[in-house]
Amino acid sequence: MSWLTIARWDARAVLRDRWFISVAGAFGSLVIAAALVALGSVDVLGVSAFGRVAATLIHLGMLFIPLIGLTVGAVWIAGERESGSLVLLLSQPVERRTVFSAKYLGVAWGMTGAVAVGFGAAGLLLALRAGTDRIPAFLWLVVLSSLLALAMLATGFLISAGSPSRSRALGTALLVWLALVIVSDLGILGTAMILRLPAWAVLVLGSLNPVSAFRLAAIVGITGSADLTGPVGLYAADRLGFAGLLGALVLILAAWTGGAYLLGRKRFLEAVEG
Amino acid sequence: MIEIHELTVRFGARDVLRNVTLTIPCGQRAALLGANGAGKTTLLRALLAHLPFSGSAAIGGHDVREDGVRARALVGYVPQTPAFPPLLTAAEVVAYFQEIRAVVPDPLPLLAEVGLDAEAGKPVGALSGGMARRLALAVAQIGDPPVLLLDEPGSHLDAGGEILLRSWLDEAVPRGRTVLVATHHLNGLQGLVDRMVLLEDGRVRADAGVDAIRAARWLEVSTPGPMPALPDGVSVLPAGNGVLHLRVRDGSLPALLEVLGARPVDIHEPALVDVLREVRG
Numbered sequence: 001m002s003w004l005t006i007a008r009w010d011a012r013a014v015l016r017d018r019w020f021i022s023v024a025g026a027f028g029s030l031v032i033a034a035a036l037v038a039l040g041s042v043d044v045l046g047v048s049a050f051g052r053v054a055a056t057l058i059h060l061g062m063l064f065i066p067l068i069g070l071t072v073g074a075v076w077i078a079g080e081r082e083s084g085s086l087v088l089l090l091s092q093p094v095e096r097r098t099v100f101s102a103k104y105l106g107v108a109w110g111m112t113g114a115v116a117v118g119f120g121a122a123g124l125l126l127a128l129r130a131g132t133d134r135i136p137a138f139l140w141l142v143v144l145s146s147l148l149a150l151a152m153l154a155t156g157f158l159i160s161a162g163s164p165s166r167s168r169a170l171g172t173a174l175l176v177w178l179a180l181v182i183v184s185d186l187g188i189l190g191t192a193m194i195l196r197l198p199a200w201a202v203l204v205l206g207s208l209n210p211v212s213a214f215r216l217a218a219i220v221g222i223t224g225s226a227d228l229t230g231p232v233g234l235y236a237a238d239r240l241g242f243a244g245l246l247g248a249l250v251l252i253l254a255a256w257t258g259g260a261y262l263l264g265r266k267r268f269l270e271a272v273e274g
Numbered sequence: 275m276i277e278i279h280e281l282t283v284r285f286g287a288r289d290v291l292r293n294v295t296l297t298i299p300c301g302q303r304a305a306l307l308g309a310n311g312a313g314k315t316t317l318l319r320a321l322l323a324h325l326p327f328s329g330s331a332a333i334g335g336h337d338v339r340e341d342g343v344r345a346r347a348l349v350g351y352v353p354q355t356p357a358f359p360p361l362l363t364a365a366e367v368v369a370y371f372q373e374i375r376a377v378v379p380d381p382l383p384l385l386a387e388v389g390l391d392a393e394a395g396k397p398v399g400a401l402s403g404g405m406a407r408r409l410a411l412a413v414a415q416i417g418d419p420p421v422l423l424l425d426e427p428g429s430h431l432d433a434g435g436e437i438l439l440r441s442w443l444d445e446a447v448p449r450g451r452t453v454l455v456a457t458h459h460l461n462g463l464q465g466l467v468d469r470m471v472l473l474e475d476g477r478v479r480a481d482a483g484v485d486a487i488r489a490a491r492w493l494e495v496s497t498p499g500p501m502p503a504l505p506d507g508v509s510v511l512p513a514g515n516g517v518l519h520l521r522v523r524d525g526s527l528p529a530l531l532e533v534l535g536a537r538p539v540d541i542h543e544p545a546l547v548d549v550l551r552e553v554r555g
Contacts, residue, residue, distance in 0.1 A: 002373075002374045002376075005370070005373040005374050006374065009359065009362070009366075009370050009373075012361075013359060013360075013361040013362065016361040017361060079360075080359070080360075083357045083360060084353065084355050084356070084357030085357040085358050085359050085360065087319075087324065087353050087357070088351070088353060088356070088357065088358065088371075088410075088413065089359075089374075090322070090324060091322045091324075091346060091349065091351040091353075092346060092371065092374050092375065093343045093344070093346045093347035093374075093375065094343065094346075094374060095342075095343055096342075272324065
C-alpha cells in the first residue's frame with residue numbers, strides 16, 4: 001500500500017506548506033468574514049442574506065481556488081525535482097505512475113479538506129443565523145468548490161510534471177490562472193462580438209473553462225434557475241434543461257480533472273523514464 | 275548481482291555513457307572511479323531507471339526497466355546530493371521510507387545508528403550537508419537491501435561520518451551485500467573495496483580486482499641525475515630539470531638504492547588510478 005503511504009505523507013506535507021497555509025488561510029478568513037458581514041443583516045433581510053453570502057463565496061472561490069490549486073500543484077513535483085528529493089522517492093520499489101497518483105491524491109486530500117473546513121465554518125455560521133433550509137444549496141457549493149479544486153490541482157500537476165524548475169512551473173501556473181480567471185471571459189466576449197459567434201458556440205467556449213463551468217453550475221444550482229447567468233446560461237438551460245445543464249457543467253469539471261490528470265501522468269512518466 | 279550490458283546513455287547529441295558492460299557479482303564491493311563528468315552518477319541513475327538508455331541493466335536478475343519495482347526493492351541508494359521531502363523532520367523521513375518499504379516505522383534506532391538521534395525532530399531543511407548525508411545512509415539501510423549504490427558517499431562527511439561509512443562498508447562483506455560506490459577519489463575507501471572500475475569519457479577504461487592492482491603496484495623514485503646503470507625491474511619515466519624519475523617494480527628497490535649510493539632520493543607511491551590504468555583488467 002505504498003500509494004496510501006505517499007498520499008498520506010503528502011497530505012500532511014501540504015498542510016505544512018507555507019504558501020498553501022497563507023493562501024488557504026486568506027481564503028478561509030475571507031469566506032468567514034463575508035458570511036459574517038452578510039449575515040449581520042439577516043434579521044432584516046431574512047433568507048435573502050444567503051444569496052449575498054453565496055454570491056460572495058462564488059466569487060471568492062473563482063479567484064482563490066484556482067490560485068491555490070494551480071500554484072500548489074505546479075510547484076509540488078517541480079519543487080521536489082529541483083531539490084532532488086524526487087530522486088530518492090523514485091529509487092524506492094514503487095511504480096512511477098503510483099508516485100504521481102499518490103502525490104495527486106495526497107495533495108487533493110489536504111486541499112479539499114482545507115476547502116471543506118473553510119466552507120464548513122461559513123456553513124455553520126449560516127445554519128446558526130439563517131436557519132438550515134439553505135444548507136443543501138450551500139453543500140452544493142462545497143461540492144462544486146471541491147471539484148474545481150481537483151480540476152485546478154490536476155492542471156497544476158500537469159504543469160509540474162514536465163517543468164524543470166519550481167520557478168518556471170510557478171510562472172506557468174500564474175499565467176494559466178490569469179488566462180482562466182481574468183482573460184478567458186473577456187476573450188470569449190471579444191471573439192463572439194468580432195466573429196458574431198452563435199449562442200451555442202459562446203456557450204461551448206465559455207463552459208470549457210472550468211472556472212466558468214463552476215460559476216454557472218454554482219449559480220444555477222443555488223438559485224434553481226438560469227436567470228442570473230445571462231443570455232448564454234438561459235440559452236443552455238433552454239436547450240439542456242435544468243438538470244441537463246447542471247450535469248453537463250459537472251461533467252466539464254470532471255473531464256477537465258481527468259484529462260489534466262492523465263496528461264500530467266503521461267508527462268511525468270516521460271520525464272522520469274524518457 | 276548487478277549486470278550491465280552495452281549500456282549507452284545519450285543526452286542530446288552527446289553520449290554520456292558508451293557501451294558500458296559490467297558484471298558485479300553478489301557480495302563484491304566495487305568502486306566506480308573517474309573524474310567529474312566521467313559518467314559515474316549517470317550509470318547509477320541508469321541502474322535505477324531514472325533516465326532513458328539503450329542496452330540492458332539488471333539487479334538481482336530483474337531488468338531495471340521491465341521489472342523496476344523488484345529491482346529497486348533490492349537496492350539501497352545514497353544519491354550524490356541527498357535531498358528529502360522538505361516539509362518533514364528527520365524522523366518522519368525515515369518513517370516515510372520505512373512505510374514505503376513495508377517496514378514497521380521505527381525511525382529512532384536507525385537514526386541513532388547514524389548519530390542523528392538528537393536531530394530526529396529537526397526539519398530536514400535545517401540539517402547540515404554532513405547530517406543530510408548521514409540521513410541518506412540511514413534511509414539506504416531501510417529493509418536491509420542486498421545491493422547498495424552509493425554516489426560519492428564520503429563527501430561532506432566529518433570524521434565520525436567517515437568512520438560510520440567505513441564500518442558500514444566493512445559489514446557489507448559478512449552480510450553478503452553487493453556494493454557499487456561511485457567516487458572521484460578513493461580517500462577513506464581504500465581497503466574497503468574489492469574491485470576498481472575506471473570510467474573515462476563514458477567508457478570503461480580499466481577494470482581490475484584490488485589484489486591485481488596491488489600486485490602490479492610500483493614505486494616511483496626521484497633523484498638528481500646523472501643516469502646510473504639501472505638494475506632489472508627499474509624503468510625511466512619522463513622528467514626534466516636534471517631530475518631522474520624512475521619506476522621501480524616490487525622487489526627492485528634495494529638494488530636501485532644500492533646503485534644510487536648516497537644520492538638523495540624521494541620515494542612515493544603512484545595513485546591507484548594510475549596503476550589501474552596500466553592493469554586494465
